[in-house]
Amino acid sequence: xxxxxxxxxxxxxxxxxxxxxxxxxxxxxxxxxxxxxxxxxxxxxxxxxxxxxxxxxxxxxxxxxxxxxxxxxxxxxxxxxxxxxxxxxxxxxxxxxxxxxxxxxxxxxxxxxxxxxxxxxxxxxxxxxxxxxxxxxxxxxxxxxxxxxxxxxxxxxxxxxxxxxxxxxxxxxxxxxxxxxxxxxxxxxxxxxxxxxxxxxxxxxxxxxxxxxxxxxxxxxxxxxxxxxxxxxxxxxxxxxxxxxxxxxxxxxxxxxxxxxxxxxxxxxxxxxxxxxxxxxxxxxxxxxxxxxxxxxxxxxxxxxxxxxxxxxxxxxxxxxxxxxxxxxxxxxxxxxxxxxxxxxxxxxxxxxxxxxxxxxxxxx
Amino acid sequence: xxxxxxxxxxxxxxxxxxxxxxxxxxxxxxxxxxxxxxxxxxxxxxxxxxxxxxxxxxxxxxxxxxxxxxxxxxxxxxxxxxxxxxxxxxxxxxxxxxxxxxxxxxxxxxxxxxxxxxxxxxxxxxxxxxxxxxxxxxxxxxxxxxxxxxxxxxxxxxxxxxxxxxxxxxxxxxxxxxxxxxxxxxxxxxxxxxxxxxxxxxxxxxxxxxxxxxxxxxxxxxxxxxxxxxxxxxxxxxxxxxxxxxxxxxxxxxxxxxxxxxxxxxxxxxxxxxxxxxxxxxxxxxxxxxxxxxxxxxxxxxxxxxxxxxxxxxxxxxxxxxxxxxxxxxxxxxxxxxxxxxxxxxxxxxxxxxxxxxxxxxxxxxxxxxxxxxxxxxxxxxxxxxxxxxxxxxxxxxxxxxxxxxxxxxxxxxxxxxxxxxxxxxxxxxxxxxxxxxxxxxxxxxxxxxxxxxxxxxxxxxxxxxxxxxxxxxxxxxxxxxxxxxxxxxxxxx
Numbered sequence: 036x037x038x039x040x041x042x043x044x045x046x047x048x049x050x051x052x053x054x055x056x057x058x059x060x061x062x063x064x065x066x067x068x069x070x071x072x073x074x075x076x077x078x079x080x081x082x083x084x085x086x087x088x089x090x091x092x093x094x095x096x097x098x099x100x101x102x103x104x105x106x107x108x109x110x111x112x113x114x115x116x117x118x119x120x121x122x123x124x125x126x127x128x129x130x131x132x133x134x135x136x137x138x139x140x141x142x143x144x145x146x147x148x149x150x151x152x153x154x155x156x157x158x159x160x161x162x163x164x165x166x167x168x169x170x171x172x173x174x175x176x177x178x179x180x181x182x183x184x185x186x187x188x189x190x191x192x193x194x195x196x197x198x199x200x201x202x203x204x205x206x207x208x209x210x211x212x213x214x215x216x217x218x219x220x221x222x223x224x225x226x227x228x229x230x231x232x233x234x235x236x237x238x239x240x241x242x243x244x245x246x247x248x249x250x251x252x253x254x255x256x257x258x259x260x261x262x263x264x265x266x267x268x269x270x271x272x273x274x275x276x277x278x279x280x281x282x283x284x285x286x287x288x289x290x291x292x293x294x295x296x297x298x299x300x301x302x303x304x305x306x307x308x309x310x311x312x313x314x315x316x317x318x319x320x321x322x323x324x325x326x327x328x329x330x331x332x333x334x335x336x337x338x339x340x341x342x343x344x345x346x347x348x349x350x351x352x353x354x355x356x357x358x359x360x361x362x363x364x365x366x367x368x369x370x371x372x373x374x375x376x377x378x379x380x381x382x383x384x385x386x387x388x389x390x391x392x393x394x395x396x397x398x399x400x
Numbered sequence: 401x402x403x404x405x406x407x408x409x410x411x412x413x414x415x416x417x418x419x420x421x422x423x424x425x426x427x428x429x430x431x432x433x434x435x436x437x438x439x440x441x442x443x444x445x446x447x448x449x450x451x452x453x454x455x456x457x458x459x460x461x462x463x464x465x466x467x468x469x470x471x472x473x474x475x476x477x478x479x480x481x482x483x484x485x486x487x488x489x490x491x492x493x494x495x496x497x498x499x500x501x502x503x504x505x506x507x508x509x510x511x512x513x514x515x516x517x518x519x520x521x522x523x524x525x526x527x528x529x530x531x532x533x534x535x536x537x538x539x540x541x542x543x544x545x546x547x548x549x550x551x552x553x554x555x556x557x558x559x560x561x562x563x564x565x566x567x568x569x570x571x572x573x574x575x576x577x578x579x580x581x582x583x584x585x586x587x588x589x590x591x592x593x594x595x596x597x598x599x600x601x602x603x604x605x606x607x608x609x610x611x612x613x614x615x616x617x618x619x620x621x622x623x624x625x626x627x628x629x630x631x632x633x634x635x636x637x638x639x640x641x642x643x644x645x646x647x648x649x650x651x652x653x654x655x656x657x658x659x660x661x662x663x664x665x666x667x668x669x670x671x672x673x674x675x676x677x678x679x680x681x682x683x684x685x686x687x688x689x690x691x692x693x694x695x696x697x698x699x700x701x702x703x704x705x706x707x708x709x710x711x712x713x714x715x716x717x718x719x720x721x722x723x724x725x726x727x728x729x730x731x732x733x734x735x736x737x738x739x740x741x742x743x744x745x746x747x748x749x750x751x752x753x754x755x756x757x758x759x760x761x762x763x764x765x766x767x768x769x770x771x772x773x774x775x776x777x778x779x780x781x782x783x784x785x786x787x788x789x790x791x792x793x794x795x796x797x798x799x800x801x802x803x804x805x806x807x808x809x810x811x812x813x814x815x816x817x818x819x820x821x822x823x824x825x826x827x828x829x830x831x832x833x834x835x836x837x838x839x840x841x842x843x844x845x846x847x848x849x850x851x852x853x854x855x856x857x858x859x860x861x862x863x864x865x866x867x868x869x870x871x872x873x874x875x876x877x878x879x880x881x882x883x884x885x886x887x888x889x890x891x892x893x894x
Contacts (some may be wrong), residue, residue: 252762254754261746264737271704271727272747272802331737 071325074376075340078369079347086351093354100231104301106346107235108133108294109313110339113320114246115290117338118283120321121250123263123330124172124179126284128164129291129317131190133310136160136292137299138194141203150216154223154296161292162285164190169284173277187314194307204304224300235297239339242290247335259283264331316345319366323373344369407433407468407560409454409592414463415616416449423449425616426463431592433560436583438607439596440632442848446616447596448486451563454594455483467560482552482559486566486596488544492537496528496547499536500554522550526578542571553582561592566690568597580606598847599689600629600887612636633883637850655679656714658841659723659810661701664709670696671707671865678810678841680714683832685852685873686845687886688862695814697862698845699725702812713809724808726799728815728845733799734787741769741783743798747806768805776801776831793824800828804835811835813844817851829855849883861889 086093112129119126140157144150164186171182205212205220212220226234250256262269262276269276291310299305322328323344324337345366352362409431416424423446431437441447452458454465456477465472467480490499497515500522504513515532523529526546531539536547549567552559564583568576583606587593595607603610604627612620612635620635660677671693678684688694700707702725713722724747727733735743745753745765753765769783778797780790787798796817803811816832817825832855836842846852852859853873859882861869869889876882 252760254749254758254760257742257746257753257760260737261735261742264735265731267727267732268735268746271725271733272806273725274747331735 071337072334072340075323075337075344075373078373079340079344082344082347082351086347086355089355093351097231098350098354100233100236102346102350103239103343104233104235105350106342107233107239108298109316109320109346110239110342111242111294111297112291112313112317113324113338113342114242114335115287116317116321117324117326117333117335118246118250118259119179119287120326120328121256121263121330121333122259122280122283123266124280124284125183125328126165126168126287126291127180127183127314128168128187128190129287130310130312130314131187131194132161132164132288132291133295133298133313134305134307135164135190135194135295137295137305137309138198138203138307140296141205141299141305142197144212144216144220145203145205145208150212150219157296158289158292161288161290161295163288164292165285165288166281168288169281172284173280191311198307200307202304202306206303220300221303222300224297225303233301235301238293238297243335243339246290250333250335255279255282260331262330266330316342316366319370320345323370341373407590407592409472409561410464410466410469411450411454412464412466414450414453414460414465416446416453416458416461422616424453424460427613427616427618428463429611429618429621431561431594433590433592434587435608436587436593436595436606438603438610439594439613440598440600440603440610440636441613441619442636442850445613447613448565450613451483451565451594451596454561455481455563457483480559481561481563482555483563484545484549484552484565484567488541488548490536490544490548490551492535494536495533496523496536496539496543497532499547500551503551519550519554522554526550527575542575545571546575549579549582559591561594562586563594563596565596566598567595568599568602571691576602600632603627603632604629614638629887630884633849633887634880636848637853637879637883655682657712658682658714660712662710662712664697664700664707666693666696666700666705666707666865669865671862674709674865674867676701676860676867678843680839680841681836682858683836683842683844683856685856685859686843686862687847687852687859692862693865694862695845698812698814698843701843722809724803724806724811726803726811726813726816728818730792730795730799733802734795736786736788738787739784740773740778740780740787740790740798741766743787744769744772744778744783744802744805747802772801772805776804777827791824793820793827796820796824796828797831800831804831804840808840810841810843813842815847816844816855818847825851826854849886850879852886853879853882859886861886863889 083093092098112133116126116129136157139160140153143156144153148156168179168183168186171177171185172179175182206217211217222234224235228234228237250259258269258274258279261272261274262279266276295305295310298309320341321333321338322341324334324339324341326333326338348365348369349362352365353359357365411430412428413426414424414428415422415426427446427450429437439447439450449458453460454472454477456472456474459474467476472480491502494502497519500519501513501515520529520532523532526549528543528546528550531543531547534543536544539547545567552562562583568579571579580602583593583595595603597603607627608624610622610627610632611618612622612632614636619638622631622635656679657677658680660675662675664674664676665672674697676684676697686694686698696705697707699705702723704725704727735746738746742765745768748765748768750756750758753768754760766783772778773780773783776797778790778801779794787795790798800813800816811832813832817828820828829851832842832844836857844851844855846856846859853876856873859869859871859873860867861871871885873882876885
């Protein structure tokens with residue numbers, strides 16, 4: 036009875052009122068995030084320019100495509116993690132899930148399970164890890180940092196156990212799986228599409244669009260931002276907090292599993308330690324992309340650009356001859372630089388001051 | 401003992417502004433050693449701000465604070481002023497005893513301070529010595545408040561000014577008596593004691609003089625001779641309610657409950673066996689001092705706090721989803737990362753702002769937001785603006801509009817106008833009245849009598865976990881009469 040007339044009038048067929056130029060208020064979008072995207076694009080551009088000047092091999096089409104292909108698994112994991120960070124939770128187990136999903140899929144497949152079913156089992160592994168993370172966090176009530184630290188170890192241990200610490204390469208296994216199954220296996224991650232585009236790039240682009248749509252254009256995403264922005268208020272508004280967080284944990288685990296399986300397919304082998312080195316770059320990509328670890332803020336395009344920046348640095352630095360130690364230093368500096376820049380722009384745009392003022396008002400009047 | 405050289409705290413022309421809210425508008429008052437100065441005032445009058453400024457926790461925009469003619473600097477204040485805060489400001493991760501020594505002087509290389517005999521004696525005196533080794537955060541609110549009091553009392557030798565800001569909101573009567581015995585002792589030692597409280601009986605019993613603060617100014621001073629509960633109650637509501645306002649007619653007493661609870665009991669019996677109902681079109685106020693169970697009762701009605709008992713909707717359903725809830729603090733009701741539009745529509749779902757499949761309809765969302773903004777008179781540059789940029793009153797209107805947009809049958813509000821200026825207050829009352837007139841039911845926790853008078857059709861007084869009275873607000877000719885009646889009701893309990 037509060038406002039049935041409001042929603043009635045708001046129906047477009049009832050002639051939605053033209054209320055002047057509404058600037059679409061993108062969910063969680065703000066000038067600071069727009070600045071972040073512009074800044075990231077510039078950073079990637081400048082990095083590419085510098086690498087090209089130092090060594091023109093960097094700018095070869097083949098290499099640029101390789102940069103995007105190599106970032107795809109990082110990007111896929113970062114997409115899921117962005118959802119989770121927006122809703123105010125963390126997942127440290129993404130790297131371990133990546134390794135476990137690939138290894139388990141490979142093992143059951145080589146044990147005679149047909150490939151499509153093995154693939155489903157692999158993806159299901161990711162969903163299962165996400166489910167356990169969600170159960171520990173939401174059911175038992177642990178902080179997600181602790182819960183996922185635990186599942187990280189369990190998943191890593193399981194991977195080593197089922198693989199006996201050996202890497203596997205299905206094509207060379209005895210007995211080798213049937214030809215058609217091997218064909219399917221390499222098709223999902225190693226196909227070259229027209230214009231010499233690797234299929235992993237397509238996976239990333241398609242899923243980035245889908246996840247971006249979910250986060251920025253769906254009711255689900257809208258509520259993720261609300262829950263992450265103010266859990267208390269979300270509870271007071273009776274939003275489905277637990278259910279939405281649960282789904283997000285599962286999505287995050289599933290995307291990590293998919294990334295592991297696609298890399299397995301591309302490399303046609305997987306290593307029990309695969310993925311363990313991916314955890315920090317994944318977080319770095321999300322944070323560089325503008326998400327706030329305290330929740331309520333994040334941007335899919337930012338995350339993708341963050342992953343691109345990291346991969347550009349890694350690839351470019353190795354082309355110009357900086358070793359892996361030096362690469363780590365640069366990547367670390369990039370993380371600190373991006374976040375410092377963000378603080379600076381936020382302070383200048385008054386966002387921080389406004390928030391502080393808001394608290395002051397509440398506390399003292 | 402301190403007759404000739406009585407301490408004197410002089411506050412003159414102090415102002416303090418937060419954004420566009422004038423918390424203090426040039427307040428002047430004096431407090432003397434050897435007396436207890438009571439401070440009363442409606443919420444948002446500036447009491448807490450004034451206490452914070454005296455304690456050096458906040459600084460005035462203009463005006464001076466002097467102790468015996470010498471200006472009181474912030475450094476002096478931290479040494480000379482001791483505060484028992486309304487909300488305990490201690491370290492929840494330390495033990496009760498360690499909390500008493502944590503502020504002890506020393507350099508970084510000093511030995512770890514250990515609670516000594518004095519600290520333990522103080523804890524014993526306040527009756528909480530058996531909690532000395534318990535982590536403060538795990539203790540009850542009572543123990544926390546007593547720890548804060550112990551900390552302040554231990555500071556006694558150095559400090560000359562003691563500020564008690566609602567010191568006993570969580571204490572039982574026996575504990576309160578203990579506390580006030582200490583207060584009297586401080587006064588007899590010649591210290592300056594300032595007591596801020598909502599409990600009028602305590603002001604009358606323990607204060608030598610009471611100043612009433614309204615709208616950031618000292619509105620009245622009541623000396624011992626004129627000091628009485630009704631007198632303070634009258635001063636608190638002067639000019640608060642416009643008599644000319646046409647008051648809404650509530651539904652008839654015989655009308656059926658839209659929604660009701662029976663034998664409604666809190667798990668730790670903060671309230672027990674409460675029966676309460678709301679009719680369609682009615683606004684019911686719940687009043688009761690902190691610790692009476694009123695707040696818990698209200699929150700349990702909204703389903704955000706546990707309670708057991710029987711719940712009835714008129715149409716036989718028990719759907720929680722039809723109850724809208726708005727917490728007191730805007731930090732618990734708004735999304736600071738969202739624009740005004742997103743906040744306004746945050747409680748809507750499929751059919752309103754999203755398609756059946758869950759696709760967000762941004763244009764419709766903005767259209768609804770624009771209409772809500774107009775209907776609820778939210779003043780902002782654009783609905784695309786961040787909600788944190790709005791004034792307190794407008795933020796509250798956004799929160800209420802968001803709750804009403806979800807079309808609840810029953811709206812439960814915890815202090816609907818906390819931290820809101822006068823103009824926005826009456827607008828909020830009008831909006832809620834409008835909701836009731838279209839058949840909505842409202843329950844609101846009120847902490848101010850004028851709010852009950854202006855907003856509610858009926859008021860329920862909660863005391864010690866029971867409903868003490870159920871009054872028709874319309875039966876009172878003016879706000880003063882209501883204030884006097886409520887003052888006698890809440891205080892007669894003991």
